[in-house]
Amino acid sequence: MPASDKSKATNRTGKSRIAKLGSTITTQKAGRKSSGRQSFDVEAFVTTVGVGRTISTYNPKSYIFRQGMACDAVFYIQKGQVELSVLSRQGKERVVGVLNSGAFLGEGCLAGQPRYLASARASTEAAVARVEKATLAKALNDHPALSQRFMAFLLLRNGQIEADLVDHLFNSSEKRLARLLVMLAQVGQEAELRPVAAPISQEVMAARVGTTRSRINYFMNKFRKLGLIEYNGDLKVHSSLLNVIIRE
The missing domain is CATH 2.60.120.10 (Jelly Rolls)
Known part of the structure; x- marks a missing residue:
């Protein structure tokens, strides 16, 4: 075989080996990447x-x-x-x-x-x-x-x-009830009427506020007459009830 043909054959063989080596390195890197720890869900x-x-x-x-x-x-x-x-x-x-x-x-x-x-x-x-x-x-x-x-x-x-x-230390039972209702309805600063997602009885309200059921009933009727809540089966709270909490 002429020297020039041998040189070409050698170059082709070298390139082939380099290509195979590069392929092997790429495959190994991909393998290492895929074996990494998955993020915790x-x-x-x-x-x-x-x-x-x-x-x-x-x-x-x-x-x-x-x-x-x-x-x-x-x-x-x-x-x-x-x-x-x-x-x-x-x-x-x-x-x-x-x-x-x-x-x-x-x-x-x-x-x-x-x-x-x-x-x-x-x-x-x-x-x-x-x-x-x-x-x-x-x-x-x-x-x-x-x-x-x-x-x-x-x-x-x-x-x-x-x-x-x-x-409980500093607010009246009326303010404590207003705060509870605002929290239950997740009321924000926007002027809106928001529902209380889960029903809550006046007995539970009384226990949370630390007063009697009769006082809760009195304040609920007061809030309803003032348009601060709607209380006909489903309880809805208006954002203006926040004023009861912040007033002196």
């Missing part, structure tokens, strides 16, 4: 069944857990409304909170709390996920996205508890 974790995770549906007035039970899991409200209540040694029950979809409850177990300090009962039909303590603790440690969401909820709830305490 927070929503899927709290809304699907898995190891240490179950989902149950509760009818209105059904208990999710009761005060004094072993505190071994955290719950997440997927749908519906749940009220928290405390029973005194004298047998008096007081509603201390109402939580809606997207809220956690029973989180005290992560801090070593041995028993639930309150009872959780569905106010409406509710779908609630139960996550075992060990399962959630590991997930919070392994996945920052879940930790951030959980921390954001705790900070928001802590702020609400502080606001409730100030409300």
